[in-house]
Amino acid sequence: MQNAEMIVMEDLRACVKLDIVERLAKMILTNAASEIPVCTADVATTALEATVQCAGQLKFAKNGEEDFAVFVLQDGMAKITSIVLQTMSTYEDYNKASRRYDDQRAAVGSDVMAAMLQFYIGKKLQDLQILDAGCGTGNYAKSLIEHGARQISLLDSSPGMLEKAKDKLSDYIANGTVKDFIEAKMPPLPFSDETFDVVMFNVVLNHLDRGNPEFPNCVNTLKETVRILRPDGFIIVSTMLPSVAHNVMWFTQLNMKLTKRFTDECIPSVEQIEKMFEDAGIQCIQKLSILGSDMYKSYYNLDGPLDESWRATSSYWSFATSEEVAEAVERVKSLKASGEYEQWVKEHDLASSSGFLTIFFCKPRTTDKTIPLPE
Structure with a gap:
């Protein structure tokens, strides 16, 4: 041997x-x-x-x-x-995706997050220790810094994404605003008890489990979040819901068989998310959706599904098999050939009225079922 x-x-x-x-x-x-x-x-x-x-x-x-x-x-x-893969995302190679990620993605809702944190915690953003868990290329961290954050740590399992984040945040590393870059797979969260005032997961939790409706990795990660939060700590979870893929985004409606498989295997519903929170000892105190398509910079590039580099910026396409991608591409070509494509997109795009991103604002569960508003 x-x-x-x-x-x-x-x-x-x-x-x-x-x-x-x-x-x-x-x-x-x-x-x-x-x-x-x-x-x-x-x-x-x-x-x-x-x-x-x-x-x-x-x-x-x-x-x-x-x-x-x-x-x-x-x-x-x-x-x-x-081949058996042990990476944080169950379907995306973020080392590869990091090369083009910022071509398309933006930190949508970061202004709302900054305002809600200060409102509910009752402190200025600059006084909060924040962990960006699953930080990617650092878009949300950078945006929160621009809104006033002065103590932020970043964690991701992808060396490629972390390198992009380090380049993007180099000035903030130099002046001490960015405290740490941690390369680690969740769960667990490699921090001591009561380290942070805020932990945020931006479009991350949907990558941790695949094909398990109990979402055990998500639950264990959220339990870890409760452990590393300080008293009165706050948790932000942003995600795309299954209904968005089924009814709102036009390109995910090109191949509904693929979309159903994607949402069934990877994307938790509101009910499943709330069950995760319950199992992890967390309560959601506010949730809202951000209208519009700003999350994807060239969302309305109607030739995008035909372009591999455009598809490479969305984990939806990474989840798909080559056959499923080919079916979607053929659908686009057929609609274009019949002159129906632009009208079809208009009929299947609800971004301006429904939006892509849903944000959950949460706290560790207390014995009191109500969360008092700040005075």
């Missing part, structure tokens, strides 16, 4: 997109030549040194997790038949 040959290429984290993984598995199983990245030499060496044989398969662990691949011995060669 020590002499078993390995496919040793670049880091797997460069190719976590599921359709690539699927093609890779098929190519290997049919003995086709493959140059798609799989794993690094040191990871492969570790795999051979710590391999456990099980029913003809060889698995290896990294930091206690089956992190990269499952092997099978064929003619003395260890070949990869499937």
Whole structure:
């Protein structure tokens, strides 16, 4: 086994997109030549040194997790038949997405968040210790700083997103406004008890679980949030609801079979979110939706679904299989060919009246069922 040959290429984290993984598995199983990245030499060496044989398969662990691949011995060669991913998002490669993320995404609702925090906590933004959990490229952190925040920490599992955030916030790192950049996967939250006044999750929790209607990773992350909050601490959760994908965004209505699969597997409803809060010991004291399409800078680029770089900025398309993307593309082409496309988009776009983003403002649950308003 020590002499078993390995496919040793670049880091797997460069190719976590599921359709690539699927093609890779098929190519290997049919003995086709493959140059798609799989794993690094040191990871492969570790795999051979710590391999456990099980029913003809060889698995290896990294930091206690089956992190990269499952092997099978064929003619003395260890070949990869499937890949197990251990990243924070269950369907998006944010290292890859970080390259184009800021081309499209904006910190929608950050002004409302800044106002609500000060209203409910009764302190100025500059006096609050804030954690941006799942910070991405730092858009929300930057916006809150521009509104007056002076003590903010950022956490994300993607090195690519964190590097973008560091570049964007370099001046604020230098003057001490940004306290920490933490690379970590949630849950848990790697902080001491009662560290922060505010923890915010902006379009993050929908990435932590897939195919489990109980959303256990979300619940455990929220429980951790309660632990690291100071007394009178505040939690912000922003998300897109299933109804938005089904009825509001025009491009998610191009392939409704894909959209139903996406929302069923990944996007919690209001009822499921409220159940998460209950299970985590949290109560929502206010929720609201932000009208308009400002979250996506080129939302009304009607040729966007035909453009891979446009699709790359939305995790909806990353979730889709190549076949599902092709169906949506064909739908666009068919509507354009019939001259119906612009009218179809108008009929299926409700962004201005319904909006994309719903924000939940929450506190750890107290024995008193009512939250007093500040004097």
